[in-house]
Amino acid sequence: MKAFTQHRGLVGPIDRANVDTDMIIPKQFLKSIKRSGFGPNLFDELRYLDHGEPGQDCSSRPLNPDFSLNQQRYQGASILLTRKNFGCGSSREHAPWALEDYGFNAVIAPSYADIFYNNCFKNGVLPVILSEDEVDTLFSELAAADGYQLDIDLASQTVTSDSGQIFNFSLDQFRKQCLLEGLDEIGLTLTQSEKIKQYEIEREKSQPWVYGAIK
Amino acid sequence: MVARTLYDKLWDTHLVNENHDGSALLYIDRHVLHEVTSPQAFEGLRIAGRMPWRLDTNIATPDHNISTDRSERDAGVSGIPDEISRIQVQTLDDNCDHFGIKEFKMNEMGQGIVHVMGPELGATMPGMTVVCGDSHTATHGALACLAHGIGTSEVEHVLATQCLVTKKMKNMRIRVEGKVGLGVTAKDVVLAIIGKIGTAGGSGHAIEFAGSVFRDMSIEGRMTVCNMAIEAGARVGMVAVDEKTIDYCEGRKFVPKGDVWHQAVAYWRTLVSDSDALFDTEVELHADDIIPQVTWGTSPEMVAPVTALVPRPEDEPDKELRKGVERALKYMGLEGGIPIVSINVDRVFIGSCTNSRIEDMREAAKVANGRQVATSVKQVLIVPGSQMVKAQAEAEGLDKIFIASGMEWREPGCSMCLAMNADKLGDGEHCASTSNRNFEGRQGKGGRTHLMSPAMAAAAAVAGHIVDVRSFLGQPISQEIQL
Ligand code: SF4
Numbered sequence: 021m022k023a024f025t026q027h028r029g030l031v032g033p034i035d036r037a038n039v040d041t042d043m044i045i046p047k048q049f050l051k052s053i054k055r056s057g058f059g060p061n062l063f064d065e066l067r068y069l070d071h072g073e074p075g076q077d078c079s080s081r082p083l084n085p086d087f088s089l090n091q092q093r094y095q096g097a098s099i100l101l102t103r104k105n106f107g108c109g110s111s112r113e114h115a116p117w118a119l120e121d122y123g124f125n126a127v128i129a130p131s132y133a134d135i136f137y138n139n140c141f142k143n144g145v146l147p148v149i150l151s152e153d154e155v156d157t158l159f160s161e162l163a164a165a166d167g168y169q170l171d172i173d174l175a176s177q178t179v180t181s182d183s184g185q186i187f188n189f190s191l192d193q194f195r196k197q198c199l200l201e202g203l204d205e206i207g208l209t210l211t212q213s214e215k216i217k218q219y220e221i222e223r224e225k226s227q228p229w230v231y232g233a234i235k
Numbered sequence: 236m237v238a239r240t241l242y243d244k245l246w247d248t249h250l251v252n253e254n255h256d257g258s259a260l261l262y263i264d265r266h267v268l269h270e271v272t273s274p275q276a277f278e279g280l281r282i283a284g285r286m287p288w289r290l291d292t293n294i295a296t297p298d299h300n301i302s303t304d305r306s307e308r309d310a311g312v313s314g315i316p317d318e319i320s321r322i323q324v325q326t327l328d329d330n331c332d333h334f335g336i337k338e339f340k341m342n343e344m345g346q347g348i349v350h351v352m353g354p355e356l357g358a359t360m361p362g363m364t365v366v367c368g369d370s371h372t373a374t375h376g377a378l379a380c381l382a383h384g385i386g387t388s389e390v391e392h393v394l395a396t397q398c399l400v401t402k403k404m405k406n407m408r409i410r411v412e413g414k415v416g417l418g419v420t421a422k423d424v425v426l427a428i429i430g431k432i433g434t435a436g437g438s439g440h441a442i443e444f445a446g447s448v449f450r451d452m453s454i455e456g457r458m459t460v461c462n463m464a465i466e467a468g469a470r471v472g473m474v475a476v477d478e479k480t481i482d483y484c485e486g487r488k489f490v491p492k493g494d495v496w497h498q499a500v501a502y503w504r505t506l507v508s509d510s511d512a513l514f515d516t517e518v519e520l521h522a523d524d525i526i527p528q529v530t531w532g533t534s535p536e537m538v539a540p541v542t543a544l545v546p547r548p549e550d551e552p553d554k555e556l557r558k559g560v561e562r563a564l565k566y567m568g569l570e571g572g573i574p575i576v577s578i579n580v581d582r583v584f585i586g587s588c589t590n591s592r593i594e595d596m597r598e599a600a601k602v603a604n605g606r607q608v609a610t611s612v613k614q615v616l617i618v619p620g621s622q623m624v625k626a627q628a629e630a631e632g633l634d635k636i637f638i639a640s641g642m643e644w645r646e647p648g649c650s651m652c653l654a655m656n657a658d659k660l661g662d663g664e665h666c667a668s669t670s671n672r673n674f675e676g677r678q679g680k681g682g683r684t685h686l687m688s689p690a691m692a693a694a695a696a697v698a699g700h701i702v703d704v705r706s707f708l709g710q711p712i713s714q715e716i717q718l
Contacts, residue, residue, distance in 0.1 A: 051317075054278075071680050110369075139388065205400060206283070216288075216397060228495055
């Protein structure tokens with residue numbers, strides 16, 4: 021897995037709450053059997069004026085001028101600033117894949133849907149949780165300054181603005197460690213193989229119907 | 236002993252290891268796979284040179300992007316018109332064959348929407364942990380399972396280790412007491428719940444649905460309710476075991492028989508929350524307050540009783556919420572303040588993992604029987620959730636009722652629930668839909684979804700607009716059939 025330690029980058033906004041995973045990557049792109057290449061279709065329906073289909077060359081499609089990330093000043097943004105309950109709806113991991121492929125290393129929002137939040141960590145995208153007030157502050161600072169950047173440091177769990185303001189965020193220590201070190205979670209779990217086997221032996225004795233049913 | 240909730244019990248039983256930071260290794264009993272969220276997981280296994288930990292836990296079927304058209308289905312996988320969909324379905328077949336995973340292929344008896352086929356085959360049983368790369372996995376919680384959706388990396392993790400690294404959620408209990416009135420179904424109950432607690436109301440919680448309304452409800456109704464737990468922000472929805480649960484399971488394909496069956500049943504009966512168990516959050520609704528529900532906006536919480544008016548943004552004091560209402564009305568092409576029953580529908584979709592079981596088909600058929608689809612309605616799709624539902628419905632003659640009414644009887648799959656196949660809404664079209672999500676573009680770009688129960692959707696098909704189904708029920712209809 022891709023590691024995340026610290027990141028400094030340009031901020032791009034999506035100023036709406038409840039952005040669902042259908043919006044992040046519309047379902048027609050879920051037909052891919054690959055993990056990569058979703059970036060050009062991130063926010064497809066908001067971003068382009070025409071209807072997107074997989075396999076299209078997106079560089080010649082008409083852009084929606086009203087979509088924030090299409091504005092010149094946000095080109096190259098690598099930190100997404102947005103509102104509460106980001107990533108709600110379908111569990112598709114294509115959502116963080118698309119964010120990552122587009123170039124986002126981190127998202128900042130007051131809250132996330134559970135599955136999306138979880139999926140981000142597995143793909144090296146850091147979902148930062150700040151309070152609604154702090155997110156408000158960042159939105160106003162961003163609106164006021166062209167080329168607005170933030171520093172995110174995972175080890176110290178801080179977001180620092182150029183004005184020197186520091187925002188602390190909290191997260192689960194296991195996830196933090198995995199992300200810092202870019203650990204392979206499956207490999208990590210397999211180090212506990214003996215425990216899993218032991219569990220299975222016990223369980224099969226007490227609840228045999230759980231085993232061998234599907235053939 | 237400390238009093239435990241149903242969720243606590245399911246959690247404890249499956250705990251392989253607990254880490255210091257509160258994360259845990261949870262054992263997974265049943266893993267359900269479909270074509271959309273599994274290819275990258277299998278690819279990951281291959282790249283790492285890993286094999287599935289245990290084969291007899293996995294069960295697979297294609298559902299999301301297969302055609303529901305009879306002639307296309309008859310042509311097999313090669314008959315799927317969209318090339319990319321075809322590759323995805325073919326990839327699932329290949330992966331299952333390669334790794335030796337039991338798959339119910341596209342036209343085999345047993346195939347269906349993952350959350351319909353799992354319980355009906357008895358692949359999901361009470362007390363199990365059930366996961367699937369699909370957020371509506373909560374459906375299986377109707378059988379007192381700990382069931383939830385996972386991402387593709389987790390699909391790979393479960394394939395490779397039979398475990399999930401996860402954290403315990405908080406306990407929430409939603410009680411609905413009383414008796415629901417005529418025309419009020421499981422769908423109306425769950426929509427009313429979401430209307431009350433909002434789409435993030437259950438975040439971080441495992442919800443147990445309790446109270447007389449759920450006790451009175453069939454297992455299929457309970458599945459409809461648990462299915463939409465995710466629409467209330469909770470990954471998990473559950474109902475405790477009772478006699479109905481046990482009756483439902485008995486005799487199903489993968490359910491044990493003989494001594495093991497009795498042993499299982501004895502254990503299953505313990506799968507109820509202790510009477511003095513504590514919940515972190517409690518919510519209560521009363522059945523008397525629930526009448527048929529319809530969504531008017533672009534989020535399941537934008538729901539109202541069918542007798543209500545579409546809300547007006549200016550009546551919403553909170554600024555953020557007002558913006559949300561304005562945006563939703565604009566997308567839906569609706570004026571605030573108009574009666575919900577004045578909304579015309581262009582298409583009707585009865586299906587999806589929320590409402591495509593045999594009871595749903597029966598409810599819709601009851602309304603459709605002896606009536607005709609309004610001429611203004613372009614299409615009414617009736618899509619059974621599985622091959623077994625389809626066969627049962629045909630045995631009862633329901634397909635004939637639908638066809639006689641001018642509705643289309645389709646092959647099992649997700650169909651117009653998410654428009655990954657050919658079944659979609661056109662730009663600006665309004666749809667009376669029994670699915671679970673009314674997000675922008677969910678049923679096709681620019682499509683406008685109104686979520687409701689199967690009976691309400693069938694009534695809308697006949698009326699040509701949203702209508703209170705209670706006016707259809709109880710009145711004499713010609714050629715009434717016995718259902
Ligand atoms: S019916 Fe709809 S919600 Fe259910 S699994 Fe299929 S696409 Fe998902």
